[in-house]
Amino acid sequence: MTAEQRATDPRPPLRRPQLPRGWRRRLARLPLGLYRVGLGFLFGKRLLLLHHTGRVSGLDRTVVLEVVAHDPEQGTWTLASGFGPTSAWYQNLRKTPKTLVQVGNRHYAVTAHFLTEAEGGEVMARYAPLHPRAARRLCVFMGFEVDGSVRSYREVGHQIPFVRLDAAPGQPLP
Known part of the structure; x- marks a missing residue:
């Protein structure tokens, strides 16, 4: 988006949320420790462990993330x-974009595809009615105000970056 487009964009700018510190950081990192000791199955299909390669260091990094949508058939x-x-x-x-994820105790080779604003809006519009408290908390966390309507969540979804991870062909799927 160019500076000219930003000046005329009616949407509020995306606020950079603060990283958790202290006990909140420990709590946020707890799922990573549980995955490391083989207890990833406790999270079911709601969370996954994403392996990614540091763009500067080249080292293997890991992070536990919430799954917004899952399509087992695809x-x-x-x-x-x-x-x-x-x-x-x-x-x-x-x-x-090619990496590995762990869901429960199963590992999958995946390729990341970055969704467009319109696709992100549709994902958020489908997610919000299924997980209203989590959707509301995500919006507040990122500095968005929503009125609870699908339309307002769709507008927020246009500003949140979404990534779809596609399993490599030929893998047994969940």
């Missing part, structure tokens, strides 16, 4: 970048 998982397009995992996937 073998896809859709994720939202709650910290916006500057999240390390999001930028790393932009550079190296």
Whole structure:
């Protein structure tokens, strides 16, 4: 988006949420520790462990993320970048889209595809009625006001970066 487009864009600018600190950081990182000791199955299909390669360091990195949408027939998982397009995992996937995920205790080779604003709006419009509290918290966290209507969630979805992870062909799917 150019500076001229930003000046005429009626949407509020995306606020950069603050990273958790102290006990909140420990709590946010707890699922990562549980995955590391083999207890990923506790999260079912709601969370996944994403491996990504550092774009500068080249080192393997991991992060646990909430699954916004899952299509077992197609073998896809859709994720939202709650910290916006500057999240390390999001930028790393932009550079190296082929990676691995762990869902429960199963591993899948995946390729990241970055959704358009319109596709993101549709994902958010479908997610909000299924998980109203989580959708509302995500919007508040990112600095958006929503009135609870599908339309307002769709508008917010236009501004949140979404990534669809497609399982490699030939893998047994969940």
